[in-house]
Amino acid sequence: MRPPLQPNRDTDNTLLAVENVSLRFGGVKALTGVSFDIRKGEIRAIIGPNGAGKTSMLNCINGFYHPTDGRIIFKGEMRRKMRPHVAARGGIARTFQNVALFKSMSTLDNIMVGRSLKMKAGFFWQLLRYGPAIEEEVAHRKVVEDIIDFLQIPHIRRTPVGRLPYGLQKRVELGRALAMEPDLLLLDEPMAGMNLEEKEDMARFIIEVNQQFGTTVALIEHDMSVVMDLSDRVVVLEYGRKIADGTPEQVKSDARVIDAYLGVAH
Amino acid sequence: MLYREAGQFKTTYFSDMAVFRLREDRTGLAVVVVAAYGLAFVGTDFLLQAVLIPFLVFSLAAIGLNILTGYAGQLSLGTGAFMGVGAYSCYKLMTAFPDVNVIIWILVSGLFSAAVGALFGLPSLRIKGFYLAVATLAAQFFLQWCFIRVPWLVNYNVSGALDAPLRTVFSIPVVGATATSQARYIVVLTLVIALTWLASNLVRGRIGRMWIAVRDMDLAAELIGIRPLQTKLLAFAVSSYYCGVAGALMVFLWYGGAEYDVFNINQSFFILFMVIIGGLGSLIGSFFGAALIFIMPILLGIILPALLVPFGLSIGAETIEHLRFMIVGALIIFFLIVEPHGLARLWQIGKQKLLVWPFPY
Ligand SMILES: Nc1ncnc2c1ncn2[C@@H]1O[C@H](COP(=O)(O)OP(=O)(O)OP(=O)(O)O)[C@@H](O)[C@H]1O
Ligand SMILES: [Mg+2]
Numbered sequence: 001m002r003p004p005l006q007p008n009r010d011t012d013n014t015l016l017a018v019e020n021v022s023l024r025f026g027g028v029k030a031l032t033g034v035s036f037d038i039r040k041g042e043i044r045a046i047i048g049p050n051g052a053g054k055t056s057m058l059n060c061i062n063g064f065y066h067p068t069d070g071r072i073i074f075k076g077e078m079r080r081k082m083r084p085h086v087a088a089r090g091g092i093a094r095t096f097q098n099v100a101l102f103k104s105m106s107t108l109d110n111i112m113v114g115r116s117l118k119m120k121a122g123f124f125w126q127l128l129r130y131g132p133a134i135e136e137e138v139a140h141r142k143v144v145e146d147i148i149d150f151l152q153i154p155h156i157r158r159t160p161v162g163r164l165p166y167g168l169q170k171r172v173e174l175g176r177a178l179a180m181e182p183d184l185l186l187l188d189e190p191m192a193g194m195n196l197e198e199k200e201d202m203a204r205f206i207i208e209v210n211q212q213f214g215t216t217v218a219l220i221e222h223d224m225s226v227v228m229d230l231s232d233r234v235v236v237l238e239y240g241r242k243i244a245d246g247t248p249e250q251v252k253s254d255a256r257v258i259d260a261y262l263g264v265a266h
Numbered sequence: 267m268l269y270r271e272a273g274q275f276k277t278t279y280f281s282d283m284a285v286f287r288l289r290e291d292r293t294g295l296a297v298v299v300v301a302a303y304g305l306a307f308v309g310t311d312f313l314l315q316a317v318l319i320p321f322l323v324f325s326l327a328a329i330g331l332n333i334l335t336g337y338a339g340q341l342s343l344g345t346g347a348f349m350g351v352g353a354y355s356c357y358k359l360m361t362a363f364p365d366v367n368v369i370i371w372i373l374v375s376g377l378f379s380a381a382v383g384a385l386f387g388l389p390s391l392r393i394k395g396f397y398l399a400v401a402t403l404a405a406q407f408f409l410q411w412c413f414i415r416v417p418w419l420v421n422y423n424v425s426g427a428l429d430a431p432l433r434t435v436f437s438i439p440v441v442g443a444t445a446t447s448q449a450r451y452i453v454v455l456t457l458v459i460a461l462t463w464l465a466s467n468l469v470r471g472r473i474g475r476m477w478i479a480v481r482d483m484d485l486a487a488e489l490i491g492i493r494p495l496q497t498k499l500l501a502f503a504v505s506s507y508y509c510g511v512a513g514a515l516m517v518f519l520w521y522g523g524a525e526y527d528v529f530n531i532n533q534s535f536f537i538l539f540m541v542i543i544g545g546l547g548s549l550i551g552s553f554f555g556a557a558l559i560f561i562m563p564i565l566l567g568i569i570l571p572a573l574l575v576p577f578g579l580s581i582g583a584e585t586i587e588h589l590r591f592m593i594v595g596a597l598i599i600f601f602l603i604v605e606p607h608g609l610a611r612l613w614q615i616g617k618q619k620l621l622v623w624p625f626p627y
Contacts, residue, residue: 062489064489084485084489085489085491085494088490088491093489094489096486100483100486100489101482101483101486102478102479102482102483102486102487103482103483104547105475105482113475113476113478113479113487116475116476116490116492117490117491119472123500126467126468126471126472126473127464128464129470129471133467133471133472138278138279141279142279145279177490180490180491
């Protein structure tokens with residue numbers, strides 16, 4: 001028996017509410033009746049064993065997949081069949097488990113393209129590259145340079161990202177997401193495949209983004225120590241179902257989590 | 267003077283974003299432009315009319331296709347037809363309103379092919395790659411059918427062909443039998459320079475980045491808020507605009523009249539070869555590609571017989587023709603093997619090497 005939807009949700013503080021979401025691919029049930037919320041300004045972790053449906057959850061949130069059942073409410077508004085570019089316009093940015101950068105572009109251009117939505121100069125100014133077009137180009141370039149400095153990657157500014165090592169690509173991808181100045185930042189395993197030092201850097205960036213800009217972050221991560229350090233609250237998925245939800249301490253001592261996730265994975 | 271980056275520090279983002287970040291590059295470009303205009307006064311009729319004008323026309327068409335295929339990643343085989351739309355609309359416009367400056371009509375005719383191009387670009391939302399190429403092939407055949415079957419397009423003239431009525435600019439004939447190749451060349455050159463400059467502005471800014479993003483990974487592009495359909499349709503429209511203007515120039519300033527079959531599928535492939543050889547996603551590559559595919563055979567036609575003279579050999583014009591095809595074919599394969607990313611990449615590598623010369627890096 002699943003508990004009924006809580007009607008007394010604190011709507012003021014909730015940025016995103018996932019209600020009873022199910023997702024099926026033919027016979028595969030990627031998600032089954034998952035509900036949780038993300039509060040403004042928090043770092044929310046989603047954990048679970050491989051194939052638990054974590055990535056699928058993010059894909060539902062930013063409109064890449066459409067839930068077969070249930071609803072997702074973002075900023076108090078529900079959109080059925082929201083397209084990813086609409087989600088982006090609404091303020092949702094994300095990074096991918098296997099980096100999805102524009103390979104032939106430089107770091108600079110990859111992050112710059114993240115500013116596309118903020119750039120307004122019309123087609124004819126663009127043709128002339130004059131007036132508003134060039135002013136805007138310079139203004140956004142400054143923002144992008146700030147992001148590059150913040151992520152400590154000025155040396156790879158002009159390198160085509162296809163040539164960068166994996167750890168740096170992940171950083172550039174974070175930069176591109178930050179360039180969108182999102183309200184909700186979805187990070188799919190931002191530290192996967194990194195060494196300890198890179199992980200620490202990445203963790204620091206995430207905390208700084210969260211604290212300095214108040215960006216709400218939802219992240220998927222396998223490394224439990226990282227999850228415990230970073231997150232305010234944790235959702236645990238297993239086989240597409242939510243098995244626990246709470247502060248890291250609560251989750252860590254939950255019998256089902258220990259059993260299903262920590263016990264198996266470690 | 268050496269080709270060096272040293273000492274040319276960029277103190278503002280504005281100057282760092284210039285097309286040619288190095289002084290040497292800017293000087294080089296200025297020299298090329300001045301020389302190109304200079305050729306109008308020293309070049310022979312043959313050079314201007316049979317070599318340079320067509321080279322410029324093909325370069326413009328190649329830029330058009332490069333915007334679509336090279337920058338936005340949408341494969342098209344409809345280039346010939348889109349050029350045709352430009353040529354036929356230009357004909358209708360300049361015969362319907364003979365008093366308006368013909369250059370205005372050439373530029374306006376591109377808008378018609380832009381609209382047609384965007385229309386035939388609609389399938390690109392759903393299909394990609396070879397399948398899209400097949401869809402654009404439909405455009406090629408449908409439009410070509412229109413050119414043949416709709417006599418209204420050629421004002422019901424009996425030959426069914428486009429002719430070039432006399433048109434002047436500042437009372438100098440530029441279109442029609444009395445136009446000198448010098449006048450035609452200057453008009454074509456000026457338009458090609460202006461349109462290339464505009465294209466380079468476009469591809470370096472927000473729109474160009476959005477096109478490349480869609481090309482490199484359309485899903486990720488959508489996830490950062492880029493609307494895939496609008497972005498692709500804009501690429502189709504801008505690309506077809508360039509092809510349309512190239513088509514109008516081809517008929518009225520180069521051929522001086524044409525039949526529907528110059529806009530056939532061969533023309534589409536011809537331009538596609540130029541784009542691939544020159545370098546996908548490079549404007550300068552479009553010029554290189556046009557030069558290799560169009561000028562190289564002409565050069566060979568002149569050089570080959572001359573080379574054989576000392577050996578007392580003389581070969582028939584036909585054999586030379588065959589040899590030309592074989593050599594150009596071999597060159598294309600050679601360049602593709604040496605550098606699959608086209609001549610533009612070779613050029614880039616060459617410049618990089620020159621920057622640090624005489625050291626290897
Ligand atoms: N597009 C798809 N088509 C079919 N099945 C899919 C698709 N996407 C995900 N799945 C299935 O849904 C389930 C959940 O996958 P998901 O990628 O969400 O897991 P995950 O928790 O992110 O796992 P991991 O830790 O390995 O990244 C898996 O069984 C997967 O095979
Ligand atoms: Mg995953």
